[in-house]
Amino acid sequence: MSDMKEETMNEKHQSGVVPFFFEHSCFDKNWVLRLNSSEQINHFICLICKQVANSPVEINCPQHENMDETLIAGENCLKQFLNNNPHACPVQPHDGCEYYKMKPMQRLINDLIVMCPRQFQQDLQTLEGNEEGQTHGNTAVICSFKGKIKDLKGHLDNACTLKLSECWFKSFGCDYSCLGHGLDTHLNEKMKHHFDLEELKQLQLENEQLKMQIDLDKKNNMKKY
Numbered sequence: 001m002s003d004m005k006e007e008t009m010n011e012k013h014q015s016g017v018v019p020f021f022f023e024h025s026c027f028d029k030n031w032v033l034r035l036n037s038s039e040q041i042n043h044f045i046c047l048i049c050k051q052v053a054n055s056p057v058e059i060n061c062p063q064h065e066n067m068d069e070t071l072i073a074g075e076n077c078l079k080q081f082l083n084n085n086p087h088a089c090p091v092q093p094h095d096g097c098e099y100y101k102m103k104p105m106q107r108l109i110n111d112l113i114v115m116c117p118r119q120f121q122q123d124l125q126t127l128e129g130n131e132e133g134q135t136h137g138n139t140a141v142i143c144s145f146k147g148k149i150k151d152l153k154g155h156l157d158n159a160c161t162l163k164l165s166e167c168w169f170k171s172f173g174c175d176y177s178c179l180g181h182g183l184d185t186h187l188n189e190k191m192k193h194h195f196d197l198e199e200l201k202q203l204q205l206e207n208e209q210l211k212m213q214i215d216l217d218k219k220n221n222m223k224k225y
């Protein structure tokens with residue numbers, strides 16, 4: 001049991017807290033609590049990871065059907081648990097754990113309003129920074145997204161201001177990347193640098209063309225004689 005706990009913890013660590021957790025694993029409770037009261041999510045807590053269940057299932061083995069509380073787990077958490085403990089159930093050791101998907105609850109969870117998880121992550125980091133006596137000034141990019149969990153993926157892939165954007169001149173050799181609107185500033189400030197890169201690339205290209213031309217000429221000359 002304690003091994004299991006450690007594994008879920010490690011996994012959470014590997015994936016980082018941000019985009020990643022909504023694909024399969026349960027949702028960070030502290031993040032959901034930013035815009036919801038604990039009464040709202042009390043019934044959605046995964047009994048394995050203690051976070052808000054993603055794709056909730058109810059465990060309803062006949063072995064403990066007399067238990068009062070509803071036994072909710074995130075589907076992924078439960079599957080992982082059963083993989084690691086084939087002859088157990090998260091409630092008590094017995095074979096053949098039985099469960100079913102709770103579609104209506106899934107809908108409720110998907111409709112929970114949450115803040116941008118990247119912003120949440122940034123807030124946490126700022127908080128840690130402040131505790132160490134650092135101030136970040138007000139240059140930080142802010143994502144003010146508030147929306148349903150089910151709309152999150154679209155937000156993170158498209159509209160999120162905390163999404164990393166790469167410089168348009170990447171193919172010319174500029175490695176700059178930044179958050180949100182910072183790219184505009186970069187493009188304005190580094191115009192000369194980018195033109196130089198372009199020019200360099202152009203020169204390289206012309207150089208190569210010239211070389212090819214010379215090679216071609218050589219071949220043609222050889223043919224002549």
Ligand SMILES: [Zn+2]
Nearest residue numbers: 026046049077
């Ligand atoms: Zn879970």
Ligand SMILES: [Zn+2]
Nearest residue numbers: 061089091097
């Ligand atoms: Zn059971």
Ligand SMILES: [Zn+2]
Nearest residue numbers: 116143145160
């Ligand atoms: Zn965002």
Ligand SMILES: [Zn+2]
Nearest residue numbers: 167169174176
């Ligand atoms: Zn650039």
